[in-house]
Amino acid sequence: MKFDDKIPIYYQIKTHLYHEMLTGKLKPGEKLPAVRQLAVDLTVNVNTVQRALTEMMTEKAIISQRGKGNFVTADQAQLAKLKEQLVMAQLAQVYEQLHGLNLTDTEIIASLQRYIEKREAQPDVKSIND
Secondary structure, three states: OOOOOOOOHHHHHHHHHHHHHHOOOOOOOOEOOOHHHHHHHHOOOHHHHHHHHHHHHHOOOEEEEOOOEEEEOOOHHHHHHHHHHHHHHHHHHHHHHHHHOOOOHHHHHHHHHHHHHHHHHOOOOOOOOO
C-alpha cells in the first residue's frame, strides 16, 4: 500500500480496509488478519494499525471477539451506512475541488453527466486525458 504524506496513515489504513469490505474482498463475518500481521503487511507501526482498528470498532464496522480476533461486521445495514459515508466523503472532495475551479452546481452536474456518458461509451477510459 502506498501512503499519501498529507493524510494520516491510520486514516488511510481504515479507508483501505473499508474499501476491501465494500468491494467484497473482505466478506461480512470474515476474520481480519492479526494487528501485528497487518502492520508487517503494510509496513507500519503496530500502534498505527491498532488506532485504525479501534476507530473501526467504534464505528461498528468491525467486531472484536476476545481471544479470537477482529471480524468484519455481518450487519448489512451498518455496511450500507458505511458505503454511504464513503461515497459522500468522496463526493465532498470532488465537489470542493470543482467549486475551486469556479464551476456552479449546474455545471458540475453537467460535467459529471458528460463524464459518465464518455465512460459508458469507452469503458477503458482511465483518465480525463483520454
